[in-house]
Every structure is written in structure tokens, then in C-alpha cells.
Amino acid sequence: MASESVQEQARAENQPLVPRMHTALNVPELLVAIFSWLSKGDLTQVARVSRLLSSLSLDIIWETIPELKYLVSTYRPLTQQGITKEGIRVWKFRDTPDEGFWDVFWAYAGRVRAVEACTGLYTPEVICDLRSQLERSSCGPSLLPNLRSLSLRVLTNDSHPIEALPIIPAGLRTLQVSIELNITPSTVQRLLEHFTTIPLNQLEEVEFSRRGRVDSDASLSLHRATFLQQNRSTLIHLNLAIFPLTTEDLAQLGSFPLTTRLTLVQKGTAMELSNFFDAIASSFPQLQWIDVNLDDAIKEGVPIAIIGGLATCRGLRSISLASLYWRPLTKEDVYQFGLWWPLMEEFSLYQTGPHSSSRPATPFALLQDFAQAWSRPLRKVVLQFDTAAPSPDPSSIMVRFNRLETLWVGSSPLDDRDVEQVVELLKA
Numbered sequence: 001m002a003s004e005s006v007q008e009q010a011r012a013e014n015q016p017l018v019p020r021m022h023t024a025l026n027v028p029e030l031l032v033a034i035f036s037w038l039s040k041g042d043l044t045q046v047a048r049v050s051r052l053l054s055s056l057s058l059d060i061i062w063e064t065i066p067e068l069k070y071l072v073s074t075y076r077p078l079t080q081q082g083i084t085k086e087g088i089r090v091w092k093f094r095d096t097p098d099e100g101f102w103d104v105f106w107a108y109a110g111r112v113r114a115v116e117a118c119t120g121l122y123t124p125e126v127i128c129d130l131r132s133q134l135e136r137s138s139c140g141p142s143l144l145p146n147l148r149s150l151s152l153r154v155l156t157n158d159s160h161p162i163e164a165l166p167i168i169p170a171g172l173r174t175l176q177v178s179i180e181l182n183i184t185p186s187t188v189q190r191l192l193e194h195f196t197t198i199p200l201n202q203l204e205e206v207e208f209s210r211r212g213r214v215d216s217d218a219s220l221s222l223h224r225a226t227f228l229q230q231n232r233s234t235l236i237h238l239n240l241a242i243f244p245l246t247t248e249d250l251a252q253l254g255s256f257p258l259t260t261r262l263t264l265v266q267k268g269t270a271m272e273l274s275n276f277f278d279a280i281a282s283s284f285p286q287l288q289w290i291d292v293n294l295d296d297a298i299k300e301g302v303p304i305a306i307i308g309g310l311a312t313c314r315g316l317r318s319i320s321l322a323s324l325y326w327r328p329l330t331k332e333d334v335y336q337f338g339l340w341w342p343l344m345e346e347f348s349l350y351q352t353g354p355h356s357s358s359r360p361a362t363p364f365a366l367l368q369d370f371a372q373a374w375s376r377p378l379r380k381v382v383l384q385f386d387t388a389a390p391s392p393d394p395s396s397i398m399v400r401f402n403r404l405e406t407l408w409v410g411s412s413p414l415d416d417r418d419v420e421q422v423v424e425l426l427k428a
Contacts, residue, residue: 032060076096086155087155088121102133148174168195170198172198179209196225201230203231209241239261245266253283266295277306281313294324317343317377362384375400
């Protein structure tokens with residue numbers, strides 16, 4: 001009865017009947033937190049409730065899109081024209097009587113913050129139509145003005161959509177480029193030149209990756225990637241694994257004072273290794289995580305002393321190095337590492353050459369020295385140990401690992417005594 005009287009009073013005063021909503025739901029941050037647990041299907045239903053909920057729901061729905069075609073199809077429906085020899089779909093506009101819904105497209109485009117994969121190709125008609133609409137609308141230089149993260153897969157040597165469409169804005173933060181094995185160096189250089197034409201100045205993460213181990217003889221160069229230097233004051237994560245670099249290349253690349261995570265492939269002789277790591281320490285003084293593959297042309301065993309230049313990077317927490325062969329570590333090496341890098345969490349020396357029992361390896365007993373150097377922070381050790389060498393009595397172990405989760409000792413089997421030692425070292 002009370003509700004009926006309220007309705008009658010509202011009708012008499014010509015006031016709209018508005019459903020009451022809890023005051024807590026007037027806080028946008030709270031709604032965003034709640035909506036983050038909903039599926040996109042559920043959010044489309046929520047978007048129909050009210051203007052407030054619609055705006056917040058659409059922000060989440062369009063924040064990350066798996067492929068650019070989903071956005072383009074809001075302008076005009078797309079249909080598949082064909083498939084290239086690499087298996088890439090080519091899209092064209094479906095024949096429709098309308099001229100497109102640019103306002104709808106632009107309302108969604110402004111919400112996109114990340115594109116997870118940009119792989120499809122588009123006909124010249126699609127590209128020209130979108131470019132002309134952008135120019136006529138005076139919406140700005142980019143189709144995705146608020147894009148912050150872009151992941152590309154380069155599957156063909158043909159022109160990539162990002163080269164034809166103005167997708168990347170100046171405010172991009174993350175750029176990830178995955179290169180297939182069939183992609184030629186000229187295609188990569190063309191992409192680098194395209195990135196350089198964009199006034200990028202806020203990049204925090206740049207990653208160039210390729211399936212499989214990169215050949216150090218690959219004729220890929222960074223000399224046209226001047227956009228990296230333009231972002232040296234903002235780059236935190238840098239993965240240049242498809243570009244084999246010499247010491248001179250590192251010097252030309254310049255200094256990156258804020259970079260904490262680095263992935264490289266070294267190119268050069270064994271005599272140049274010490275200078276190579278000296279150059280890394282000079283160019284990247286704030287390193288916390290480093291991953292380097294050494295030149296496969298280096299056939300002899302590599303001494304760990306070559307990384308001595310990294311001693312100035314006191315904040316190092318993870319070292320991952322790969323070589324055909326490593327010379328055995330000594331107690332003095334591990335002791336020195338503990339002094340240089342007291343926060344070490346992961347220490348990995350991968351040996352990519354075939355295993356041979358005739359090659360000397362690090363004594364298994366040295367694991368006790370790792371515990372003495374990094375008993376608290378260390379979580380992972382990867383090293384080719386000589387498990388046939390004598391190991392200390394488990395009862396003599398004084399220092400143990402507190403957090404060790406991964407221990408890889410090589411392909412040699414462990415006998416019962418070695419297993420006992422590992423068990424004792426892992427006891428908290």
C-alpha cells in the first residue's frame with residue numbers, strides 16, 4: 001500500500017519513477033571492481049540497465065580485444081575474402097546499403113586499451129575507408145587514441161596492417177612483436193622504420209621474439225630502431241632476442257637508466273665476452289633480471305668470470321645465461337657472487353651443447369656454497385653438476401635453503417647419498 005501511495009504521489013507531481021540503488025553503487029571504482037568478475041556476456045546484459053552501468057560495462061568489455069577485426073566490424077560488417085598461402089585471413093567489407101557507423105566505431109575505439117593479437121589482413125577498400133573517415137572526423141592521428149598495449153604477430157612478409165592503418169598512438173606503453181621463422185630481415189627492418197615514424201615517447205616495455213633459438217648469424221640490425229633511443233628514459237623491460245648484438249652494437253644502442261629486465265643474444269668471439277658484459281652493465285645500470293644467449297660459434301668452455309662486469313648491477317635478482325659449454329664453477333666464484341648480488345632469486349647457467357661425461361662439470365658439493373651465499377632469497381638453480389663427485393655428509397650441512405623451488409642438476413642421475421644431501425639442504 002505504501003508503494004502505491006508513493007507512485008500516486010509521483011504521478012501527481014509529474015516525477016519520473018526511478019528505481020532506488022544502494023548508495024555504495026554510486027562509487028564507480030567499486031562498480032569496476034565488481035564488474036571485473038563478470039564475463040563479457042554478463043556485462044552486455046548489465047550495460048542495458050542504465051546509462052551509468054552501460055558506460056562502465058562497455059569500458060571493461062572493450063578494454064582488451066583479441067583482434068582488430070572485432071572493432072572494425074562495428075563500423076561495417078566484415079566478411080572473409082580469402083586466405084593467404086601462410087593461412088592468414090583477408091577481410092573485406094560485406095556489401096550493405098549503409099555507409100558505416102563511424103560514431104559507434106569511435107565510441108568503442110576510444111575504450112580500447114590493449115590489442116592481444118594483430119594478425120589479419122584487410123583489403124585496400126577497408127584501409128582507405130577507415131583512413132578517410134579518420135581524416136574527415138578530425139578525431140586525431142590514431143584509430144585507437146587510448147591504446148596502451150599492442151601485441152603483433154608477423155606471419156607474412158606482406159605489408160602488415162599497422163603499416164597501413166594509423167593504429168599506434170604516441171602514448172603506447174607496451175609493444176610486443178612476435179616474428180615467425182619465415183620472415184625476412186627486410187620485413188623486420190621495414191617494421192622498425194615504421195615504428196620510428198611514430199612519435200612514441202612513453203614506451204615501458206618492448207619485446208621482439210621469435211620461435212626457436214635465434215641464429216647469431218642472422219642479418220638483423222637495430223640501426224634503424226631509433227624509437228628505442230627516444231624512450232630510453234621510460235623503458236623498463238627490453239627484449240631484443242631476435243637481434244644478435246656485438247659489443248659495438250650495445251655501445252651504439254646507448255644507455256637505458258631505468259631498464260630492469262633485459263633479454264639479448266650475443267654475437268662475437270669468446271675473447272669479446274668480458275667486454276660484452278661490461279657494456280651491458282654500463283648501459284643498463286639498474287638491471288634486476290638478465291637473460292643472454294651466447295654465440296653458438298663459441299665452441300670452447302666459457303669461464304663464468306666473463307660476467308664480472310655485472311658486479312656493479314647490485315640489484316640483480318635473476319641471471320639466466322646460455323652457452324654451448326660452461327667451465328665448472330668454484331667455491332670462490334659462488335662466494336663472490338653472493339657478495340655482488342645479495343638478492344639473487346634465480347641463477348641459471350644453461351648448457352645447450354650435447355652432454356658429455358668427459359667434460360668437467362661443477363662439483364655437486366658446491367650446492368652447499370649456494371646455500372651459504374643465498375639461503376634466504378634463492379628460488380631456482382639451473383646448473384650442470386658433476387653428480388659423480390664426492391658430496392659432503394648430510395649431517396655436516398649447516399646452512400639450508402629457505403625458498404628453493406627448482407633445482408636442475410643436469411642429465412646425470414643422483415645416487416641415494418646425493419638425494420639425502422638435497423633433502424637436507426631443502427629443509428627449512
